Amino acid sequence: MARVHPFPALLPSLARTLEPSGVVPRGNAAPQPAHVRPLLEAANPSAELRRQRESGVLLIDARPSLYVVEVHSQAGKLGGPPVRYLLCGLRPDGGVPLEHDPYRPRAWEVEPAVTLTADDHGVFRGLLAEASERAAPVWEGEYDGRLLVLRRIEPSPVSKRIQAVLDEAPMRPLTALADAGPTLAAIVPLSDPGLELLPVHRALKGVGTFREETFLTLVTAYARVYELDEPLDTPRGLVAARERLATLISGHHAVLLVLPGGRGRILRFRQGLDLAHLKGAPRNPTLRSLDLALLNALVLRTVLGIQEPESPGHPQVFPVEGLLPLVKGVETGTFQVGFALNPPPVWEVRAVMEAQATLPPRTLRVEPMPPAGLLYLDTDA
Structure with missing residues (x-):
């Protein structure tokens, strides 16, 4: 200590x-x-x-x-x-x-x-x-x-x-x-x-395996996909997306998929998923409950086949601070697609500390x- x-x-x-x-x-x-x-x-x-x-x-x-x-x-x-x-x-x-x-x-x-x-x-x-x-x-x-x-x-x-x-x-x-x-x-x-405690989101660039229709089909094995009522490239749409993402997590974990043209989907991970057998999932059960760990293990590694997405300086996975910069980056073509996360709750960070575990890089600020x-x-x- x-x-x-x-x-x-x-x-x-x-x-x-x-x-x-x-x-x-x-x-x-x-x-x-x-x-x-x-x-x-x-x-x-x-x-x-x-x-x-x-x-x-x-x-x-x-x-x-x-x-x-x-x-x-x-x-x-x-x-x-x-x-x-x-x-x-x-x-x-x-x-x-x-x-x-x-x-x-x-x-x-x-x-x-x-x-x-x-x-x-x-x-x-x-x-x-x-x-x-x-x-x-x-x-x-x-x-x-x-x-x-x-x-x-x-x-x-x-x-x-x-x-x-x-x-x-x-x-x-x-x-x-x-x-x-x-x-x-x-x-x-x-x-x-x-x-x-603010989340650090993830953006992708140069990922040849990402095809929107194929991705949305494959990801349904791990998450339910929800449509958004408002486009993300408007202030009203950003607020609505944040609220929707925050209210869908009762008993679940969810991320916001940011697509070009101000489009978006919410991916709510299914309950009861057995992550222990996945190679990319953290061995520590406390870490396996993190939104970022689920994104890395289920979406980036398993669905898209990205190797070591949590490694610092990854050539295809980029940390982005703030939902608005993430949406603008996808809109301007700087990124292919983005994944926005909920803020990590205090109790979750406290549990990681108590377990003497270490978060993935750039989890929070x-x-x-x-x-x-x-x-x-x-x-x-």
């Missing part, structure tokens, strides 16, 4: 409003404000961070501490309480990422490794709220339309209680941790109602995420 530690921080001089870098983060990387991009693009980000430290550009907070960052809703107070992340030093100590082939930070001291922790009874969430009420703000500003508040948690009984709770709680990072030394981590409880560059972990202190 990974271990949480207070850490000495390097604090940059931040403006009231942070400018987005314009680069869309990959996978579960933290968003990068413009002031962080030159640091991460340096040949050796760690050496560049050390140079800035020695030149006096960064304020040195040598006393090891924990920090909490509050990410408020874009709707302001009407959006409810903020999502709170604990910023800390995280050492692996046997902890493994939640996903296969996780995102590897360019600099483990700069990009916070977003880490999910089980918090079934809301204890950790309550401690973060308590610590936030007592902690003085270090910085307050805006990023990408959201209010952010960074607070320093002084060494205190509350900080010790936070560490004690996390010493026992299952934690799984969404990014790779540093092999030697601590990683700057942003830990968020799965119990936070403002946290969204979280929103909102704290941006990189609010502070840095000082490994030289």
Whole structure:
């Protein structure tokens, strides 16, 4: 299990409003404000961070501490309480990422490794709220339309209680941790109602075995096919498809088939399918219940004959974040066809953590995420 530690921080001089870098983060990387991009693009980000430290550009907070960052809703107070992340030093100590082939930070001291922790009874969430009420703000500003508040948690009984709770709680990072030394981590409880787990969809390109009529005939052995009432290339059609996909899963699993011309079908997998005998199905029964695992094993491997569709960098299978980009990609001919998934439910992610299993690559991402560059972990202190 990974271990949480207070850490000495390097604090940059931040403006009231942070400018987005314009680069869309990959996978579960933290968003990068413009002031962080030159640091991460340096040949050796760690050496560049050390140079800035020695030149006096960064304020040195040598006393090891924990920090909490509050990410408020874009709707302001009407959006409810903020999502709170604990910023800390995280050492692996046997902890493994939640996903296969996780995102590897360019600099483990700069990009916070977003880490999910089980918090079934809301204890950790309550401690973060308590610590936030007592902690003085270090910085307050805006990023990408959201209010952010960074607070320093002084060494205190509350900080010790936070560490004690996390010493026992299952934690799984969404990014790779540093092999030697601590990683700057942003830990968020799965119990936070403002946290969204978003799916990463799949698109196909260059698959010679895909013929629409043949595919729809063959897939009926594993799934029932439902028509959509509205085309996917309209806002109303997208909303209707999301709602239909979400409401057809009672006791079942389903995916949305995205076809050219704004057309679509919903594939609801049949109950009682024996997946254990399929070569491409996960051996772990917990993983076999995932929508993505069913898509990979039944549709991509068995029906279409695609080899290792879950392998990173596959030449025919591409992860796509967001239903609208998936529909546009199929519409413009960038992709042959797409498969959209429901968001993974919290209980399912919790079950994977409890089983010490690992999700397929690019299964999920979280929103909102704290941006990189609010502070840095000082490994030289």
